Amino acid sequence: MKTIVYTLLGLFISLNALAEQKSEIPSPHKGMVYVPAGEFIMGSDVGDADESPKHTASTGEFFIDEYEVSNTEFKKFDPNHTYRKDRENHPALVTWDQANAYAKSIGKRLPTEKEWEKAARGTDGRLFPWGNTYDLTFVQYNRSQGIAQTIAKPKSPYGCYDMAGGAMEWVQDWYNPYPGNDVPSDKYGKKFKVLKGGQAFNDVSHMRCAHRFYLPKDDRNNYLTGFRCAKDVKR
C-alpha cells in the first residue's frame, strides 16, 4: 500500500513538473518553431576536415523559421527581386547581405551556425534531419521543387522542413575552424560566410546537417543560396 502511495505521489510530482515546464514554453511566432536551450552534438568526424571534431555544443533557446524564406516573401521586402514565374514558392536565392537585411527588416536575424545545426539534427547527432537513412524522395534534390514539396516531407526534430537539399542556407557565422580543429585552411577568417544544408543536385553527403560550405557574403556565384530566419526568445 505504501509503495502504491509513493508511486502515485511521484507520478503526480513528475506530471506537475512536466505541465509546469510545458506552460513555460513560449508560443512561437507564426511560421516559427521553438528550440529549447541546451547541449547537442555538432560536427562530424567522417565528413570534411572542417566538420571535425564532432563535439558537444550548446545554444540558448530560440525560435527558427519552419520553412526557408520564399520568393514571394522576399519580393515584399525587395521589389527588385526577380525569379522565374513558376517559382513563387521556391526559396529566395540571395546573398548573405540580402538575407541579413531581410531578417533585420522584420525584427528577426539569421541563425548562428550552432542554432541552425541544432534545429536541423536535434540533440542526438543524427546525420540528416529525419535520421540516418537517405533516399532521394526525402530531399529537395530537383530544382523544380518548391518549399516542402518533397515526396516524403520529412521534418527535423523541432519541426523544420527542407533543411536538407533545395537551397543551401546562410547562417550568421564567418567560416572558421571549430575549437580543437588544427587542420589549416587559407579560407578561414573573416572572408567567407558559412552555408548549411546542401543544395539541390549535389551529392547526398552535402545534405548532412554537419556539412559546411563557404561563400563570400556579397556574391553567391550562381550557387543556390537561400535562408531562414531566427529570433531570440524574450521572457
Place this chain on the structure above:
Amino acid sequence: MKRLNSFIVGLFISLLSLPIFAQTVNEFPNPDDPLHVRVAMYDALMRGNHNNEGVFMQHVIFPPVGVEKPLVGSQEDCLEITGAMMAAYCYRYGVTKKPEHREQCHEILRGLVKMEKVTGVPGVFARSFNKTDKPLWHESQHFFTIEWHESTSMPGYRWEGDLSSDKFVDICYMLSVYYDMAADEEGKKIAAGLIDRFVGRVVDHNFKLVDVDNKMTLWGNFCPDLPHQALNSLEILAALKTAHRMTGKDRYHEAYRMLIEKHHYDDEAIMAKVIWPEMWNVIWDDKLACKSFWQLFGHEKDPSLLNKYTMSLNRHQYSWANSKYERIGEIWFPMVYSVLTGENVVTEKTIEAIKNMQEMERRTRKFPVTQADGSVKMVEAQDENNAAQLIRNYWFGRYYGFIDASW
C-alpha cells in the same frame, strides 16, 4: 566616290562574315548524307573547332564573343566529351589500324596529362582549362565562379575545378579503353601513372574526391563512412578494378575487396539504377553506369560478383528497352548491353535510330558578356554544340559489327 562606296560595302561584308569565318571548319553534313559521310564531317568539325590542346570542348562560342579563338563555352563536361572522343578514336583505330588514327588517341592522352598538370597537384584533374592569364567572361556565366583557378604550375592558364564523380568515371573509362585498344608501351606507362595518381588519391582520402581546398568536391563521394548513392558504389568498384588492372598494384584490389566484403558495395551496385520516381530515371546516370559496367565485365572473374553486376545491368536494360532514342547517348546502350551479355538487344528500331543519327548544330544567339568595367553587354555570336557521342556510337558500332561501313 565609287571607290569609297566599294570600300564601305566591302567593310560591311567583312564585318558580317567575321563570326562565320572565324571558325576553322564550317561544313555541316546534310541529313540525307550517308551515315559514314555525316560522321566524317562531324569529326572534322570536332577536330577543327572543339579541340583545345588535346581536350575536346563540349560547347564553343565563336568570336566576337569567344575572345581570340573559338574555344570558350560551358566547360563543366569537357571530360565527358573528351572521353567519348577517346573511345571513338580507339574503336576507329581498332577498325582501321591506321597509325594516324592511333596518334589521335595519343593526342587525347596528352591532353589528359595536361588536365592534371594544370592543377599543380598530382592526382587532381581539372574539368577543363583555357590558355589565358585573366578571367574570361564566361566563367561567371556558366558555372560557379569560385571554381576557376589561376594555374601556378602552368603559368598563363586558368582551370576549372570541383571535379565530380561523373568526370571521375569519364577519366577511368577513357584510360581503360585507351589502355586496351590503342596504347603502345609508352602510352600504357603514362595511362597507368595517371590512373594510379588519380584513383590513388581518392583511396588515400577515404574514397572521396578532394579538391585543392581540402574539402570533398560537390559530387565526389564514394566514401563508405558517408551516405552515398548506389551508382557511386558501382563507379568506385569499376575504377578500382581498372586501376588494379592497369597498375598491377595490390592496394587497388584490396580496396575493391574491402568495399565489397566490409561495406557491401556489390549489393549497393545492384540498385544503381533509379527506376522510380520517373524524374530520377535519367540518362546521365545511365551513361555513367554503362561506362562502369564496361570496366567491370570481362575483368571480373568471380561468378557471384558477375551475377550482381549483371542484375544491375538488367535493371538498366529494363528501362533502356523502352527507349525512343530521343537522345543520341541512348543509342549506345543496347550495343553495350549486347556486347557485355552476348544477348543481342539491338532491334530494328535501334538500327533505324543509328542510321538517322544527327547531333551537332550551330546557332546565332545573344550572350551577356561582362565588360572590363563590370557592366554587361549583350553580344551576338554563333555557338556550336558537339557530336562526340554520335561519333563514339558510330565507331563502337563499327568495331563490334552493329554498323555496316556502307551505311
